[in-house]
């Protein structure tokens with residue numbers, strides 16, 4: 001049955017079809033030369049002479065050239081297929097909705113091994129062609145040698161092979177899926193640990209983590225062993241049955257020889273052709289698990305690209321809100337839960353266009369979660385999250401990214417230099433050096449960048465590792481500001497800064513004349529004081545809302561209590 005995965009695979013194979021046909025032609029030609037080699041050698045020996053040697057050399061040259069062309073075509077096609085799949089899956093993974101567990105997110109290594117399985121599929125086509133030609137050649141030769149024997153044996157061999165292939169396909173699909181799942185678990189684990197290998201070293205955990213990885217690898221060994229056992233039994237049945245057929249063939253053949261209907265020589269050559277057919281059938285049946293594994297990999301890859309496509313498709317359905325300087329935000333009685341806890345329980349908050357609001361509350365009360373809902377990261381159970389009157393859930397990613405810019409907590413930077421890291425946030429290119437500098441100034445990053453010998457061309461390292469935490473945060477803020485979106489979300493933007501820098505950053509970002517609507521999750525008094533309003537969150541709800549001066553003067557109010565508990569800092 002043709003599945004979506006087959007269509008997906010075929011779509012990637014399509015551009016290669018003309019080249020593959022050429023490769024198949026070369027394959028047929030080199031096989032023909034191989035078949036002819038024996039006869040040609042015989043002629044060369046019997047006839048002798050220069051012209052016969054030259055003819056032989058030309059024929060062998062043709063075969064070698066065909067083999068060379070075939071190798072180039074199939075090997076390069078396999079690599080092109082691998083690249084085109086990787087590019088599509090990479091692009092889709094970038095758009096994938098954030099999942100709550102690393103296992104769901106999948107690992108890059110597992111994705112790469114799926115792509116490799118699919119790309120190898122193209123090389124398997126060569127073997128399919130080889131085995132098919134062996135089956136066809138063997139069949140024709142067998143029937144020509146003795147149709148009586150063939151009529152008795154051929155259907156048995158072919159039906160047995162078909163049955164073996166069907167059983168193998170069913171079994172392989174299941175075991176390929178469980179093996180892939182087990183490997184995926186181990187690889188995600190390994191990737192996460194390797195990404196944070198410094199933590200493993202600092203806490204002396206190398207031995208324990210290696211053991212945990214070993215346990216995960218053992219799971220895939222168990223799955224592979226169980227499927228190897230089944231394959232072993234199948235091999236036993238196939239081997240035993242084929243020898244049985246051979247036995248039957250010998251006894252029937254010897255009767256025909258005894259009756260004078262077949263010579264001993266014809267029977268010998270008949271066995272030779274039957275072996276040819278048997279090897280072809282055996283080879284094709286053996287390819288089934290590999291083809292099934294490639295289809296299973298294609299299924300996983302095509303599934304992971306589907307979700308992204310669905311999102312991209314909605315881009316045309318609604319109009320982009322362009323040119324707005326600031327848009328209102330409205331959370332209407334929002335309920336949201338992660339798998340194990342309800343974090344927002346009737347969360348309501350309204351921000352007018354251009355308003356700046358500090359979201360304050362105890363650690364873990366759901367501030368970052370509220371920001372992430374505005375970014376469209378998660379689906380809510382009930383209620384509504386709206387930007388500019390549009391429900392975030394109905395907007396395409398493209399529209400949402402036009403409206404919202406963000407400086408996340410513990411931000412990483414992507415780009416070879418400070419300039420590139422800031423430009424990463426711009427809506428469109430090219431971006432002038434002045435815009436980059438303006439954004440850096442507004443984020444209080446300009447002076448430290450200028451103090452470096454290379455200035456804005458200074459490298460930031462992988463993820464921004466060459467900058468300090470506070471410097472990285474300010475460059476991340478500049479990246480958010482250069483986007484010039486009507487909604488700005490800041491998550492603890494001053495947590496790595498001293499009080500003075502935090503105060504000047506608060507003034508630079510919030511004191512601008514033309515401000516986007518700004519929601520800031522923060523514990524910083526400098527920021528809270530500079531915002532128009534404050535929203536205090538507790539138990540998944542906004543429990544206090546108003547101007548800072550009014551709320552803090554209410555000694556029994558939530559904000560005053562939080563301030564007394566020491567949760568708020570100057571920076």
Ligand SMILES: Nc1ncnc2c1ncn2[C@@H]1O[C@H](COP(=O)(O)OP(=O)(O)OP(=O)(O)O)[C@@H](O)[C@H]1O
Nearest residue numbers: 100338339343362363364365366367368369370521
């Ligand atoms: N991806 C996730 N999966 C499951 N639970 C999560 C996830 N992210 C956050 N949580 C949980 O949701 C709750 C709210 O987290 P959130 O990050 O929104 O808090 P916060 O108010 O921003 O905290 P902080 O001030 O410490 O940054 C926490 O209890 C946290 O453990």
